[in-house]
Amino acid sequence: xxxxxxxxxxxxxxxxxxxxxELFSSRQPDTRIKATFADPTxxxxxxxIKTSNNYELQxxxxxxxxxxxxGKLKGVAVTAVGWQKQLDSSSSSNGRSSNANDAEELLQxxxxxxxxxxxxxxxHTTCQDSxxxxxxxxxLLLDFKDKRKAICSVEQEVLPDGxxxxxxxxxxxxxITVGGPGLQAVFSxxxxxxxxxxLFEVESPxxxxxxxxxxxxxxxxxxxxxxxxxxxxxxHGHLLLAxxxxxxxxxxxxxxxxxxxxxxxxxxxxxPEDEPHLMVCSEYHYxxxxxxRLVAVNQVSGKVVGEVNWGxxxxxxxxVGTPLGLLQSSSSGxxxxxxxxxxxxxxxxxxxxxxxxxxxEHQDYNxxxxxxxxxxxxxxxxxxxxxxxxxxxxxxxAGANFGRIVGGKPAFEEIALMLVESGDPEALQTFxxxxxxxxxxxxxxxxxxxxxxxxxLLLDQINRDxxxxxxxxxxxxxxxxxxxxxxxxxxxxxxxxxxTTALLESxxxxxxxxxxxxxxxxxxxxxxxxxxxxxxxxxxxxxVLRKPSIGPELIYRFAPELLAAxxxxxxxxxxxxxxxxxxxxxxxxLVRFGEPDTLxxxxxxxxxxxxxxxxxxxxxxSAVANLGVALLSLESSEGRLLDFLARVRNPxxxxxxxxxxxxxxxxxxxxxxxxxxxxxxxxxYEDAVALALAVDLELAKAVANGPEDDDxxxxxxxxxxxxxxxxxxDGAAAAEGPEQAGRIKMAVELLKEAGGLxxxxxxxxxxxxxxxxxxxxxxxxxxxxxxxxxxxxxxxxMDEATEIAEAVRKDLKLLQSRTAVISTRETCVACxxxxxxxxxxxxxxxNGGAVPPFYLFPTGQAFHVLCAAAEVIRYGGDMRASKxxxxxxxxxxxxxxxxxxxxxxxxxxxxxxxxxxxVLAAKLEEEVGCEDPWNGExxxxxxxxxxxxxxxxxVEIDSWKL
Numbered sequence: 005x006x007x008x009x010x011x012x013x014x015x016x017x018x019x020x021x022x023x024x025x026e027l028f029s030s031r032q033p034d035t036r037i038k039a040t041f042a043d044p045t046x047x048x049x050x051x052x053i054k055t056s057n058n059y060e061l062q063x064x065x066x067x068x069x070x071x072x073x074x075g076k077l078k079g080v081a082v083t084a085v086g087w088q089k090q091l092d093s094s095s096s097s098n099g100r101s102s103n104a105n106d107a108e109e110l111l112q113x114x115x116x117x118x119x120x121x122x123x124x125x126x127x128h129t130t131c132q133d134s135x136x137x138x139x140x141x142x143x144l145l146l147d148f149k150d151k152r153k154a155i156c157s158v159e160q161e162v163l164p165d166g167x168x169x170x171x172x173x174x175x176x177x178x179x180i181t182v183g184g185p186g187l188q189a190v191f192s193x194x195x196x197x198x199x200x201x202x203l204f205e206v207e208s209p210x211x212x213x214x215x216x217x218x219x220x221x222x223x224x225x226x227x228x229x230x231x232x233x234x235x236x237x238x239x240h241g242h243l244l245l246a247x248x249x250x251x252x253x254x255x256x257x258x259x260x261x262x263x264x265x266x267x268x269x270x271x272x273x274x275x276p277e278d279e280p281h282l283m284v285c286s287e288y289h290y291x292x293x294x295x296x297r298l299v300a301v302n303q304v305s306g307k308v309v310g311e312v313n314w315g316x317x318x319x320x321x322x323x324v325g326t327p328l329g330l331l332q333s334s335s336s337g338x339x340x341x342x343x344x345x346x347x348x349x350x351x352x353x354x355x356x357x358x359x360x361x362x363x364x365e366h367q368d369y370n371x372x373x374x375x376x377x378x379x380x381x382x383x384x385x386x387x388x389x390x391x392x393x394x395x396x397x398x399x400x401x402a403g404a405n406f407g408r409i410v411g412g413k414p415a416f417e418e419i420a421l422m423l424v425e426s427g428d429p430e431a432l433q434t435f436x437x438x439x440x441x442x443x444x445x446x447x448x449x450x451x452x453x454x455x456x457x458x459x460x461l462l463l464d465q466i467n468r469d470x471x472x473x474x475x476x477x478x479x480x481x482x483x484x485x486x487x488x489x490x491x492x493x494x495x496x497x498x499x500x501x502x503x504t505t506a507l508l509e510s511x512x513x514x515x516x517x518x519x520x521x522x523x524x525x526x527x528x529x530x531x532x533x534x535x536x537x538x539x540x541x542x543x544x545x546x547x548v549l550r551k552p553s554i555g556p557e558l559i560y561r562f563a564p565e566l567l568a569a570x571x572x573x574x575x576x577x578x579x580x581x582x583x584x585x586x587x588x589x590x591x592x593x594l595v596r597f598g599e600p601d602t603l604x605x606x607x608x609x610x611x612x613x614x615x616x617x618x619x620x621x622x623x624x625x626s627a628v629a630n631l632g633v634a635l636l637s638l639e640s641s642e643g644r645l646l647d648f649l650a651r652v653r654n655p656x657x658x659x660x661x662x663x664x665x666x667x668x669x670x671x672x673x674x675x676x677x678x679x680x681x682x683x684x685x686x687x688x689y690e691d692a693v694a695l696a697l698a699v700d701l702e703l704a705k706a707v708a709n710g711p712e713d714d715d716x717x718x719x720x721x722x723x724x725x726x727x728x729x730x731x732x733x734d735g736a737a738a739a740e741g742p743e744q745a746g747r748i749k750m751a752v753e754l755l756k757e758a759g760g761l762x763x764x765x766x767x768x769x770x771x772x773x774x775x776x777x778x779x780x781x782x783x784x785x786x787x788x789x790x791x792x793x794x795x796x797x798x799x800x801x802m803d804e805a806t807e808i809a810e811a812v813r814k815d816l817k818l819l820q821s822r823t824a825v826i827s828t829r830e831t832c833v834a835c836x837x838x839x840x841x842x843x844x845x846x847x848x849x850x851n852g853g854a855v856p857p858f859y860l861f862p863t864g865q866a867f868h869v870l871c872a873a874a875e876v877i878r879y880g881g882d883m884r885a886s887k888x889x890x891x892x893x894x895x896x897x898x899x900x901x902x903x904x905x906x907x908x909x910x911x912x913x914x915x916x917x918x919x920x921x922x923v924l925a926a927k928l929e930e931e932v933g934c935e936d937p938w939n940g941e942x943x944x945x946x947x948x949x950x951x952x953x954x955x956x957x958x959v960e961i962d963s964w965k966l
Contacts, residue, residue, distance in 0.1 A: 041085040044334040048115045048132070052082040061120075065113075065134035076142040077130065081123045086158030086170065088116030117187050119145065121155025121172060129187045145191040146200075153177075157215035160187075161226060161245060169245055171217070171230070175209035177202035178232050178239075180260075203261070210235040210279055217243070218285045230261075231290065233283040238267040238290060240303065267306040270299070284332040284339050286352055288359050291339055293330050298341060300352065304362050310352070323348065364388060383411045390419075399423055399431035407438025416450075433461045440495065448498075455498045456507070462488040463511045489519055496523035505533070518548055527554055531562050535569075542569045546577050556585055563593035571606040575613045587617040588625045595627075598634030600673075611635045618652055618660075629661035637669045642677045649681055659685060677703070684710050693721050697728045704728075826860055833938065834871035843868035847877060849889065850896035854921045856928070861936040869928075875937035879946055884931060891928040895921065 034056035041050045051062040051071065059081045064071040091110060113134050120128040125148030132140040157173040167184035170191070180203045183190035194200045213234045217227035231240040241264035269280055269292060282293040289309065290301045296318070300310035314320035314327065325343030330350075332339050339350040360381055363372035369389050376382045390405035406419045416439070423432040436458040443451045466488065469481040492499070501524060508517040514534075521530035531548060534541040545566065549559050559581070566574040578585055590613075596602075597610040614632040617623040629652050636645035652660045663685045670678040676699045683692035689711055696704035708721035830839050837843065839858040845851060849870050856869045867875075873892060877885040898921050935941060952960055 038081070039083065041082070043087040043111075043115065044089060045111065047112055048087075048134075050082065050085055050120075054081075063115075063132050067134065072132075072139065074130065074132075074139055074142065076139060077120070077128060080120065080126070080128060082120050083123045084121035084155045084158040084172070086119035086121070086160040086172070088118055088160060088162070090162040091116060115140075119158045119160055119170065119172075119187065121158045123151065123154040125150045125153040125155065125174070127155065127158070127172070127191065143188070145187060146194055146197055148174075148197045152209070154211075156211070156213040159215060159217045161217070163226070163245060171203075171215060173213045173215035173232060173234070175211055175213050176207070176234065177205040178215060179203060204232065204239055206234050206237060208235050212279055212281050214283055216283065216285060229285075231283065231285055233280060233292070235279050236269045238269055238283070238292070238301070240265055240267070240290075265306075267301060269301065270294075270308075282330045284330045286337070286339065286355060288355050289352060291330060291350060293327065293341070298327070298330075298350070302362065304359070304366055304368065360385070367392070379410050383409045383413075387414070394422070394426075399426040399428045400434050403431040403433075403435030404438050407435045408442055410442055410444075429461065429465065433458065433465070436461065437491075440498070451498050452500050455495050456500060456503050458491065459488075459499065459504060459507055462491060463507060463513065466513075467511065485516075488513075489516055492516060492520040493523045496520060499524075501526055501529070505529075509533070514544060518544070521548075522551070522553060527558055528561065531558065535562065535565055542566060543573070546570070546573060550577065550580075556589070559585060560589045560593075563590055564596075567593050567597075567606075567610075571609045575609045578613050579616050583621055587613075587621065587623045587628045591627050591631065595631055595634075598631055598638075600638060602638070607635055607638060624654060624660055626660055626662055629659075630665055633661050633666045634669060637666075637673045637675050637678065642675050645675060645678050646681060649678060680707060689717060689721055690724065693724050697725065701725070701729070824860055826866065830866050832858065832868045832871050833865045834867055834875065837868070839866050839868060843870040845870050845874075847874050849873055849877075850892040853896040854898040854900045854925065855892060855895045856925060859929075859933045861933075861939075863936045863939050865936055865938065867937065869932065872932050872937050873928075875942065876932050879942055879949070888928070888931050891924055891931065895924050895928065898924070 036054050038052040038054045038059070040052075042048070047066045049064050049066075051064070053060045053062060058079055061074045061077045061080060061082055062071040063074055088111070115130070115132045117129055117131050120130060122128070127145040127147070128142060129145050130140055130142040153174045155172055156175060159171045161169045163169060163182075163184075167182060168187060168190045169180070169182050170187070171178065171180045173179075179200055181190055181194070181200070183193065214232070216231050216233075218229040218231065219225050219227040226245050227243060229240065230243045231238060242262040244260045244262060247260055267290075270278075277295060280292045280294050280299075284291045285303075286300075288303055290303060292299045292301060296315035297311055297313045299308055301307070302309050312320065312323070314323045323343075325345035327341050327343045327348070329342055330339060331342060341348040341350050356375060360372045360375035360377070363369070363375065364385055367388075369385055372385045373382060376385055386405045386408045390402045390409075393399070393402035393405060403419075403423050406414070406423075419435060420432065423435055436454050440451060440454050440458065443454070462484065466481060466484050469478060469484055470476075472478075473481065492504070499520070504520060505517060508514075508520065517533075518530060521527050527548060531545050534545040534548065537544070545562065548554065549562070563574070563578075566577075578590065594610055594613070597607050611632065614628060614635065617628055618632065632648055632652065633645070636648050639645065649659070649661075649666070654660060663682055667679060667682040667686070669675075670682060676695060680692045680696045680699065680703060683689070683695065684707055689707060692707045692710075693704050696707050704725050708718060708725055711717045711721075826839070828838070828840055831837060832839055832843065835844050842851075847870075851870060858866055858868050859872055860866045870892075873888050876888055880888075900921065937943070954961060
């Protein structure tokens with residue numbers, strides 16, 4: 005019989021068949037197979053052969069037809085092989101390094117560094133490459149030199165950083181070591197094997213000792229559990245490979261084993277024949293093979309959940325032969341039971357049934373939750389977890405677990421009362437917070453109640469922090485404030501607005517109230533609340549409105565209240581907002597400050613924004629400009645008002661404000677300079693001068709010069725000013741004396757300022773009759789001198805006109821006798837034919853008779869008469885075209901030789917009277933030959949004419965449509 009450790013039955017069968025063929029052919033009757041070992045992929049197989057006096061080791065690859073003897077390992081009775089399942093950065097084969105991407109492919113052609121355990125207690129390493137024709141290197145790693153420490157199992161793993169973990173089992177102990185990166189570095193620390201202390205050790209050794217590492221479905225993943233079968237005892241637990249240090253020794257390895265458990269199996273106290281021989285691990289059970297049965301043991305409870313028996317006197321349905329071993333596929337996880345005659349599939353149906361309850365009974369709550377199916381089972385687990393935590397005094401953990409229960413038992417009120425009585429406020433807070441997370445969309449009422457309660461607890465915690473620190477903001481206070489704000493933001497849609505705002509207001513948490521209002525989109529209600537706060541409500545409201553998330557509509561809504569309470573700060577805010585705000589939309593809030601009862605300080609602030617809107621925002625709204633007029637008209641000085649009236653205009657110079665409205669305000673508020681300016685704007689210069697004379701004479705003079713294009717109006721305005729100056733504004737001339745002399749002097753100066761619009765005779769009627777002429781001697785002299793100069797200028801103009809008329813008469817006489825010589829080869833510019841050839845006559849006009857053959861124009865261009873007539877008919881208008889056709893008709897019926905002959909039988913242009921050929925030709929010349937058709941008035945009229953006639957060229961127009 006032969007003992008086999010393998011994972012892939014097909015590869016094992018192939019290797020056994022190959023070796024048996026070789027052994028039989030060698031004719032050595034004492035040679036037999038002691039053991040076979042296959043790697044997890046089934047690619048590499050090692051076979052230990054027992055000869056008559058020695059041991060040999062054979063290596064065969066799945067692609068070979070013949071095995072290779074490993075001579076360097078001759079005499080080594082191999083009992084266990086630790087295959088390399090992953091490659092590290094230092095692994096190489098034939099000098100070539102490998103990486104994670106091609107690790108699997110490389111392990112298909114090379115074994116990597118494997119560990120060989122022998123029955124003499126020695127550890128060897130070798131690496132075989134199927135691509136090489138030579139045997140790979142081999143070396144000794146460690147030798148216990150004690151057959152009592154025969155190696156029963158060997159496992160090795162490569163950690164992510166390249167270090168190696170090696171575990172091996174002897175008949176009574178398990179050893180572990182960590183190091184690297186190579187295997188020599190792993191075992192080199194044990195210069196004396198006796199230094200290596202076991203990780204676990206039992207008193208009763210067993211040659212059926214077996215160590216197995218349990219991993220996931222991928223060979224590249226690290227194992228997370230281990231199991232050691234020795235005698236009738238099964239030790240198992242978690243293995244924390246990733247946490248191992250580089251220099252961990254066996255004596256220190258216990259810290260990397262967690263949740264260690266021991267199961268006592270049947271046969272623990274019996275003979276070695278009654279001990280279990282082999283073991284494989286399924287997901288939740290251990291399959292243990294005895295000599296006469298296969299037993300399934302639950303990994304958690306240790307109870308036997310299934311058993312299959314065979315042997316003498318036992319009928320085993322489906323079992324062929326005596327089972328010898330167990331195999332487990334590394335890829336599928338399936339288990340096979342094999343005998344000398346057959347291979348049997350071992351299946352566990354519904355393996356995970358009630359595992360959650362078994363974990364729960366053993367207080368393994370994490371695994372119980374993973375396997376719990378449905379909310380009812382999870383509630384049971386959470387209830388046990390909460391009860392255990394409460395019994396241990398950990399009410400915070402109890403609250404967290406009770407809060408995860410979604411069913412109705414235990415009742416919410418019962419749990420809450422228990423946590424309140426516990427005296428730990430954080431326990432109740434944890435319970436409510438957890439409960440809020442698990443409540444579904446159908447539990448809105450309960451969620452709102454829980455959220456409100458939790459809000460109050462958080463606020464109370466913040467208050468207790470302040471009381472404990474005498475009002476100082478400690479780290480705990482900052483943490484709890486951040487927790488409250490996060491909670492309000494996360495559960496904004498769950499919290500009730502009125503309840504939450506009332507709580508926050510009662511605790512004075514205005515900043516949290518603002519953030520909560522922003523989260524639920526209730527900024528308007530927040531602003532209403534803040535505006536009711538007389539202390540700092542306005543400043544806080546402005547702070548809320550400054551946030552980018554706040555729309556302009558809320559600003560327009562609260563602008564009146566803000567301006568009334570804090571005018572300067574609100575105007576600063578409006579200016580900072582810039583183009584985001586529409587000045588016209590702010591008018592309802594701004595216009596009230598244009599009334600006379602407004603404080604000067606507030607009016608100045610409003611005017612500051614109006615100026616910003618006009619100058620920086622380039623606002624052209626008349627309402628805003630009118631407000632500026634209203635504000636400035638209330639100032640004691642008119643300087644800023646006059647500047648505003650002159651500045652606030654559109655690009656065309658038109659005022660943006662309502663001039664009549666501004667004039668009414670100026671009159672009501674006695675702003676006479678502004679009234680004068682506005683009257684001029686309306687074109688009422690006479691009224692403007694009249695008002696200006698009552699204010700300032702210089703102002704009246706400036707107004708009189710206003711209408712630059714109307715000298716008559718300017719003269720009239722200056723006369724009004726002169727009358728006012730002479731008569732003093734009371735309509736009566738001054739008596740003789742210094743006063744009259746002063747007015748006369750002013751009147752004379754006024755004549756000069758009028759720029760020639762007034763003369764001395766214009767103002768003399770305003771003086772009394774008894775005024776002596778000596779007072780006006782200078783003015784009269786100046787007037788006479790000016791008249792003489794004008795007369796001389798008129799004489800010069802008359803002489804120049806006479807000369808021009810004489811030159812025109814001479815030119816007309818010369819034109820009548822003007823002649824031109826034309827060549828017979830001259831062509832018509834319209835039809836490009838010789839002027840002596842017949843024209844094309846496209847319009848079918850009357851031809852022949854006394855119709856002239858062509859016209860030669862002063863421009864130098866020659867036209868057939870019919871070609872020139874066609875141009876006139878096309879573009880000269882219907883009346884002119886009709887007259888030209890009539891003249892051509894009459895001339896075509898007359899003979900050119902009939903000079904002086906009468907045209908009879910044809911209607912004439914003059915009431916039917918007969919006309920001679922010369923007269924008709926002259927009239928045709930007036931209509932057609934008066935100017936060059938291509939260089940005269942006719943061409944100028946064609947500028948506005950369309951290129952395409954819609955009525956004639958409809959087809960052409962349609963062809964251009966898209």
